[in-house]
Amino acid sequence: MSGCGAENGLISVDQALDLILQHTKVLATERLKLNQSLNRYLAEDVYSNINLPLFSQSAVDGYAICAQSAIESHTEFELIGEIQAGHSSELQLKAGQAVRIFTGAKIPFATTTVARQEIVQVIDASRIKITENLKAHADIRDVGEEVSVGQLLANKGQQLSVGAIASLSMAGIQAVEVFKYPKVAVVITGDEVAQSVEDFATGKIFDANGPLIEAWFRNQAQQVEIFHVVDTEAAVQELIQKLSATHDLILTTGGVSVGDYDFIRPVTLDLGFEQIFWKVKQKPGKPMFFARLERADNSHCYLLGLPGNPAAVYVGMQIYTSTLLNALQGQKQQPNWFSAVLTHDLKMDSRERFLRMSASFDQSVLKVKSLSKQQSHMLSNLMQANCLVRIPAGQSLNEGEIVQGLFIH
Structure with a gap:
C-alpha cells in the first residue's frame, strides 16, 4: 500500500494510547475542600459518618x-x-x-x-x-433510610461530578483526598500568528490553537499557562528547559514534524527527554510526539507534542491529552468509545481517520453522519459536530456498518 500512511515506523492509535498508559506515573494526592474538587478523581473510598436522614x-x-x-x-x-x-x-x-x-x-x-x-x-x-x-x-x-453510618458513599477513582459533590455534601463530607491535577504548560510554536488584521498582509494567520486549548481546559474547570514561542532552536530550548523543571506536563502545538523549523522533538531529546513514541498512523495528527523526563527527585515531566493544524490539535486534545491527564490522576484506561451505525459509504484511506460527525438517535438506534470540510486546517464543521468517529485504516465502509466514536463537548 502506498502513500504517507504506509511510512515505516508508524504505530497505531491503540498502540499510542497504550504507551501513554504504560509510561505515565500517577501523581501524588492532596486534600481539598469538597466545593473545590469538581471533576477531580478520588484517591480513597469515602464513607458516611452520619445517617441520612439524620432523624425521622x-x-x-x-x-x-x-x-x-x-x-x-x-x-x-x-x-x-x-x-x-x-x-x-x-x-x-x-x-x-x-x-x-x-x-x-x-x-x-x-x-x-x-x-x-x-x-x-x-x-x-x-x-x-x-x-x-x-x-x-x-x-x-425514617432515620438512616437512605444512608447509614459507615456506608460506602464513593469509590476510589470516581470522578466528582456536580451530583457527586451534592450527595457527599448532604452526608456531611467537607473535604476529600484526590489525585493532584497536573501543572500544565501549553506552548504554541510558530512565527505565523497574527496579532491584528493588518498582519494578514505579511502572510500571518490568527491563532486558533491557543483559544481552543484554553477553552478545552476551562470546560474541565482547569486552568493552564499558555506560552507562545518563535521558531528558533534557542528560544524553544530555553522555554522547554525552563518549563520542564516546574511543570508536570508540557503540551505543544506545531514543531513536531520534519521541517527546517520543527524544533520541538530534537530540542526535547537534547534536554534528556526519553522518546516514548513519534508518529501515529492516523489522520489528522500523524506526527504526534510523546516523551518524558525523569527529574533528580524521581518525579517526571511529560511532553505531548501535537501537530500544528487546528483539526489535529482538536483530535489530539479529545483523545490523547484527555487519556494522559486521566492517567496522571490514576485513571489508566482508553477512551470510552461508543458504537453507532454509519449512514453513508466512506472511501478507504491508508491511515486510520478521525472524522468530525453528527450523532443522533433514529428509532432508538444511534447513527452518525460525516460532515463536510474535514481537512486538518479546517474547524468550521465543529459548529455542528458532536462526536469524533474512528474510521479504520485500509478499508472502505458501507452504509449500515458499525463504527466507534467519542462524544465531544
Missing part, C-alpha cells in the same frame, strides 16, 4: 399523628402544637393527638403516621379531622 422526619407539610392503628376517614384528633423544619421540639404525642408539622421537620416522639395537609380539615384551633383513610407510617422518612 416528615416527608410532607401536614400533621404528625399518634394513633393505635390505621386511621379511618372522619377520625378527629386533638391538635397540641406546631413544629417547623429546622426547629427542635420537646413535644410528645399521646394516642389521639396531632401536631402541625412541615416538610423535613423532626417528627415528635410516638408519631405513628403523618397526614398530608390536603386530607386534613381544621375544625378549630385545637381539633382536626382526617378526610380520607390513612395507613400507618405514611409520609415518614
Whole structure:
C-alpha cells in the first residue's frame, strides 16, 4: 500500500494510547475542600459518618399523628402544637393527638403516621379531622433510610461530578483526598500568528490553537499557562528547559514534524527527554510526539507534542491529552468509545481517520453522519459536530456498518 500512511515506523492509535498508559506515573494526592474538587478523581473510598436522614422526619407539610392503628376517614384528633423544619421540639404525642408539622421537620416522639395537609380539615384551633383513610407510617422518612453510618458513599477513582459533590455534601463530607491535577504548560510554536488584521498582509494567520486549548481546559474547570514561542532552536530550548523543571506536563502545538523549523522533538531529546513514541498512523495528527523526563527527585515531566493544524490539535486534545491527564490522576484506561451505525459509504484511506460527525438517535438506534470540510486546517464543521468517529485504516465502509466514536463537548 502506498502513500504517507504506509511510512515505516508508524504505530497505531491503540498502540499510542497504550504507551501513554504504560509510561505515565500517577501523581501524588492532596486534600481539598469538597466545593473545590469538581471533576477531580478520588484517591480513597469515602464513607458516611452520619445517617441520612439524620432523624425521622416528615416527608410532607401536614400533621404528625399518634394513633393505635390505621386511621379511618372522619377520625378527629386533638391538635397540641406546631413544629417547623429546622426547629427542635420537646413535644410528645399521646394516642389521639396531632401536631402541625412541615416538610423535613423532626417528627415528635410516638408519631405513628403523618397526614398530608390536603386530607386534613381544621375544625378549630385545637381539633382536626382526617378526610380520607390513612395507613400507618405514611409520609415518614425514617432515620438512616437512605444512608447509614459507615456506608460506602464513593469509590476510589470516581470522578466528582456536580451530583457527586451534592450527595457527599448532604452526608456531611467537607473535604476529600484526590489525585493532584497536573501543572500544565501549553506552548504554541510558530512565527505565523497574527496579532491584528493588518498582519494578514505579511502572510500571518490568527491563532486558533491557543483559544481552543484554553477553552478545552476551562470546560474541565482547569486552568493552564499558555506560552507562545518563535521558531528558533534557542528560544524553544530555553522555554522547554525552563518549563520542564516546574511543570508536570508540557503540551505543544506545531514543531513536531520534519521541517527546517520543527524544533520541538530534537530540542526535547537534547534536554534528556526519553522518546516514548513519534508518529501515529492516523489522520489528522500523524506526527504526534510523546516523551518524558525523569527529574533528580524521581518525579517526571511529560511532553505531548501535537501537530500544528487546528483539526489535529482538536483530535489530539479529545483523545490523547484527555487519556494522559486521566492517567496522571490514576485513571489508566482508553477512551470510552461508543458504537453507532454509519449512514453513508466512506472511501478507504491508508491511515486510520478521525472524522468530525453528527450523532443522533433514529428509532432508538444511534447513527452518525460525516460532515463536510474535514481537512486538518479546517474547524468550521465543529459548529455542528458532536462526536469524533474512528474510521479504520485500509478499508472502505458501507452504509449500515458499525463504527466507534467519542462524544465531544
